[in-house]
Amino acid sequence: MQKEPFKLQGSVLFIEPWNSLNPNIVAGFSTRNGGFSKEPFDTMNLGLHVNDAKEKVIQNREQLSQWIGAPLHTWICAEQIHGDKIAKVSNKDLGKGSTEMETAIKGVDGLYTKDRNTFLFSAYADCVPLYFSAISTQDIIGVAHAGWRGTAANIGGKMINKWISDENIAVEDIVVCIGPAIGECCYIVDDYVIEQIVNSLDGVVTNEIYEKVSPGQYRLDLKAANYEMIRASGVLPEHIEISNYCTSCHSDLFFSHRKSQGKTGRMLSFIGLKDGG
Numbered sequence: 001m002q003k004e005p006f007k008l009q010g011s012v013l014f015i016e017p018w019n020s021l022n023p024n025i026v027a028g029f030s031t032r033n034g035g036f037s038k039e040p041f042d043t044m045n046l047g048l049h050v051n052d053a054k055e056k057v058i059q060n061r062e063q064l065s066q067w068i069g070a071p072l073h074t075w076i077c078a079e080q081i082h083g084d085k086i087a088k089v090s091n092k093d094l095g096k097g098s099t100e101m102e103t104a105i106k107g108v109d110g111l112y113t114k115d116r117n118t119f120l121f122s123a124y125a126d127c128v129p130l131y132f133s134a135i136s137t138q139d140i141i142g143v144a145h146a147g148w149r150g151t152a153a154n155i156g157g158k159m160i161n162k163w164i165s166d167e168n169i170a171v172e173d174i175v176v177c178i179g180p181a182i183g184e185c186c187y188i189v190d191d192y193v194i195e196q197i198v199n200s201l202d203g204v205v206t207n208e209i210y211e212k213v214s215p216g217q218y219r220l221d222l223k224a225a226n227y228e229m230i231r232a233s234g235v236l237p238e239h240i241e242i243s244n245y246c247t248s249c250h251s252d253l254f255f256s257h258r259k260s261q262g263k264t265g266r267m268l269s270f271i272g273l274k275d276g277g
């Protein structure tokens, strides 16, 4: 097991190794703590689409914005449709999706930018948050939401290929972090899901990704599946961080869609580059 890259500071998890990589990078994951929402969204629900009181969600987002030093008007949020589309955004998009779903970047599960003071967000309750940056250029950041559908569609690999082809980033330069998500300990899926995952992992090692537990029932390690696909796209293993946190096991820290049978809040992944003088 890798050393846990996410470190709690107050009620927020930050990707610690990336702080030393670039002190201007602000990247991490919210927890369910420190907010204002009532059950079952207690307390730090950041999802606008889960039937929580909107004013509470905005209040929670304001709180997170203070903790991470990123005012709401510098946020950009993806709509998230469990697809594999990725949008390049810029400081012209600032504020989109920050206080209402209607203005979020439509039809995408991945965002990246080359602009500073432009913070990218996506929402989670078990799915895998993927974070991207580049070491030597240090002027590009991205985030992608990978549930089993996004994983099967290889949204992580697609982000990397886009950076290589559209942005001229060398693959040896790319760093990826795989964030807190439901672990293999708590994630049982059926034949249909396993088929989609295995098909997309064609030619990539699959034996450590899932395990049959009974007929038609499998334990799936979504974080490992994303790791293998990101490796397959050429990112160096020493440039990939993986969180050990399982969102279903750690109810003290996280909302879990599975554990709560769908009635729960959302955490946000965030990444941004501040002006560093």
Ligand SMILES: [Zn+2]
Binding pocket: 182, 183, 184, 185, 186, 246, 247, 248, 249, 250
């Ligand atoms: Zn678990």
